[in-house]
Amino acid sequence: MKRRSAVSIFLKDRRYLSNIATDTENPIEGQAYAEEVMDTEGEWAGCTKRFLAPLQISVRGADILTNPLFNKGTSFKSGERDRLRIRGLLPPRVTNMGTQEARVLDMIRGEDSLIRKNIILEDLHDRNETLYHRILVDHIEEMAPIIYTPTVGQACKEFGMRYRRPRGMYFSSDDRGHMAAMVYNWPHKDVHVICVTDGSRILGLGDLGANGMGIPIGKLSLYCAAGGIAPHRVLPVVLDSGTNNEKLLNDPFYLGLQRKRLRGAEYFQQVDEFMQAVTHRWPNVLVQFEDFSSDVAQIILNKYRENVLCFNDDIQGTGATTLAGVLGALRVKGQDVTALGDQKIVIAGAGSAGIGVAQVLLQAMMEHGRTYEEAIKCFFIVDQDGLLGIDRINELTREQQIFARDTEGGMALQDVVSKHKPTMLLGMTGVAGIFTESLITEMAEHCERPVIFPLSNPTTKAECTADQAFYWTKGRCIFASGSPFDPVTMDDGKIYYPTQCNNMYIFPGVGLGATICGAKIVSDQMLYVAAEALANFVTDEELQQGKVFPHISKIREVSHKVAVAVIKQAMVEGHASKFESKEISDLESFVARKMYDPNYVPLVEKREITI
Numbered sequence: 001m002k003r004r005s006a007v008s009i010f011l012k013d014r015r016y017l018s019n020i021a022t023d024t025e026n027p028i029e030g031q032a033y034a035e036e037v038m039d040t041e042g043e044w045a046g047c048t049k050r051f052l053a054p055l056q057i058s059v060r061g062a063d064i065l066t067n068p069l070f071n072k073g074t075s076f077k078s079g080e081r082d083r084l085r086i087r088g089l090l091p092p093r094v095t096n097m098g099t100q101e102a103r104v105l106d107m108i109r110g111e112d113s114l115i116r117k118n119i120i121l122e123d124l125h126d127r128n129e130t131l132y133h134r135i136l137v138d139h140i141e142e143m144a145p146i147i148y149t150p151t152v153g154q155a156c157k158e159f160g161m162r163y164r165r166p167r168g169m170y171f172s173s174d175d176r177g178h179m180a181a182m183v184y185n186w187p188h189k190d191v192h193v194i195c196v197t198d199g200s201r202i203l204g205l206g207d208l209g210a211n212g213m214g215i216p217i218g219k220l221s222l223y224c225a226a227g228g229i230a231p232h233r234v235l236p237v238v239l240d241s242g243t244n245n246e247k248l249l250n251d252p253f254y255l256g257l258q259r260k261r262l263r264g265a266e267y268f269q270q271v272d273e274f275m276q277a278v279t280h281r282w283p284n285v286l287v288q289f290e291d292f293s294s295d296v297a298q299i300i301l302n303k304y305r306e307n308v309l310c311f312n313d314d315i316q317g318t319g320a321t322t323l324a325g326v327l328g329a330l331r332v333k334g335q336d337v338t339a340l341g342d343q344k345i346v347i348a349g350a351g352s353a354g355i356g357v358a359q360v361l362l363q364a365m366m367e368h369g370r371t372y373e374e375a376i377k378c379f380f381i382v383d384q385d386g387l388l389g390i391d392r393i394n395e396l397t398r399e400q401q402i403f404a405r406d407t408e409g410g411m412a413l414q415d416v417v418s419k420h421k422p423t424m425l426l427g428m429t430g431v432a433g434i435f436t437e438s439l440i441t442e443m444a445e446h447c448e449r450p451v452i453f454p455l456s457n458p459t460t461k462a463e464c465t466a467d468q469a470f471y472w473t474k475g476r477c478i479f480a481s482g483s484p485f486d487p488v489t490m491d492d493g494k495i496y497y498p499t500q501c502n503n504m505y506i507f508p509g510v511g512l513g514a515t516i517c518g519a520k521i522v523s524d525q526m527l528y529v530a531a532e533a534l535a536n537f538v539t540d541e542e543l544q545q546g547k548v549f550p551h552i553s554k555i556r557e558v559s560h561k562v563a564v565a566v567i568k569q570a571m572v573e574g575h576a577s578k579f580e581s582k583e584i585s586d587l588e589s590f591v592a593r594k595m596y597d598p599n600y601v602p603l604v605e606k607r608e609i610t611i
Contacts, residue, residue, distance in 0.1 A: 105139070121135075134598040137597075147222075156205070157211065167236065169236075191235045192229055195215075196239055198240070203430075220235075228508075237278075239270065268296075275287070324535040341375055345380065376402070387412075391410065414439055417443050424450075427462075436464075458483055469498075480500065508562075509561070510563075517578050534558060
């Protein structure tokens with residue numbers, strides 16, 4: 001009788017449960033299913049000896065150890081050390097990736113300070129990108145707050161003092177006329193995603209100038225770990241046009257241009273030269289605009305969105321993520337998504353993020369059958385001068401003017417809530433504590449399940465905390481925030497779980513999908529289906545707990561679903577230049593195979609064969 005066994009394969013201390021049926025009596029007949037016996041001792045302990053396609057590299061010797069894309073540290077096997085001419089340049093003991101990961105985790109968990117944890121991780125990023133992204137993938141819930149919000153804000157403020165080695169590119173106003181040539185200084189020829197900021201509005205911290213480089217670096221780390229885009233295919237960029245931050249202008253350690261910001265035609269010409277330069281070298285690259293100030297963000301987006309593969313994460317990414325959270329909140333209430341047009345929505349903050357969210361929600365209402373006239377009445381947008389109204393129409397941008405109300409212009413936020421009794425309150429002000437107890441309790445008096453989303457980052461800028469929202473509404477609110485908050489335990493012992501309305505649920509998947517299919521543009525409909533895919537990923541169990549976003553540990557699965565939805569929509573709209581739907585029988589598997597999974601592969605020196 002033939003014996004069959006189930007085999008669990010462990011690769012580098014990571015479990016890939018395969019349940020491979022192995023024919024142990026007839027290896028020829030059963031050769032398609034072979035059991036791998038993993039070494040438990042020696043340099044191959046915990047490592048697979050299965051075939052892995054080698055990577056050809058043009059460097060050798062010590063240069064490999066200083067290149068974070070190729071460096072494996074102490075995980076180079078003895079044969080590889082000989083082959084690559086690095087024997088003797090490393091300690092003699094060979095350790096696997098699992099051991100390396102455990103050592104780094106011990107260091108991180110030994111620190112109490114988030115910024116110290118960030119420094120440890122970024123030091124690793126500069127030494128060994130494969131291990132860095134492996135740790136992010138395996139421990140994304142623990143690592144995301146360290147490399148992204150809320151810690152990235154402090155990292156940006158300290159960027160000049162902590163600068164150690166180059167990462168990314170800087171295009172300054174001093175580089176005008178040279179950008180077309182400058183882009184060829186970047187050593188990688190196959191860039192898929194560029195994240196660019198001008199540093200003028202970093203999170204809720206304002207103008208940080210060139211110190212804003214921490215934002216593109218953090219975002220692109222998430223593109224790699226959550227979106228599965230290989231690290232050699234991303235490029236962080238700062239567009240340095242100066243700074244209006246007086247502290248930085250007088251800081252001897254500031255690394256950017258110490259002059260007032262360019263504005264007007266000169267500024268937009270700098271942006272345009274940059275866009276032409278990067279799209280000339282990399283015609284299919286996706287450009288993500290990040291943390292541009294409200295007075296220029298929408299103008300730049302409008303100029304390029306119809307002709308270049310690009311999107312603005314603060315406007316469109318925040319809008320799509322918030323839409324997903326709002327659709328989830330409706331499901332928590334037991335309502336259909338078509339009920340979106342029945343809501344009264346107060347948005348505190350009329351900058352690029354607030355208006356971007358309003359635009360996406362407005363389009364979604366019309367997508368579900370409401371007329372423009374019906375949908376626009378649902379919105380009450382309040383800035384520092386009160387409710388947007390036609391009485392100051394000439395002071396508003398074109399996008400703000402759409403939401404200006406005919407009456408009550410200038411009405412204070414508290415009065416808007418008291419009079420119009422909203423069902424949803426969204427905050428994008430960057431003003432901590434603006435959602436006061438009187439405001440929240442007033443809202444809770446007329447709404448059984450008020451939706452409260454304080455979305456400003458970092459945590460110190462949140463409009464209210466999770467504790468405040470749940471206590472002031474006696475646990476009845478549906479809550480999501482821009483930065484993470486811990487679960488809230490009420491006086492009766494009941495625990496409420498706030499979820500994070502963070503763009504990381506959207507932009508990695510959008511970037512992955514757009515680049516895989518060779519999208520020509522990122523359309524509004526592509527962002528809408530991305531939001532739908534995210535909203536539909538939330539389980540019924542999570543909804544019953546009041547959660548409107550999936551657990552962050554599922555971020556790669558979410559990105560995969562978002563990418564598939566984006567590709568399908570791009571094909572429907574005729575924007576997918578690389579293939580058509582009929583060319584791929586199983587799109588989900590195809591996308592999964594395209595996702596970067598950080599593991600060590602064999603390295604071989606690239607040589608010219610003359611025989």
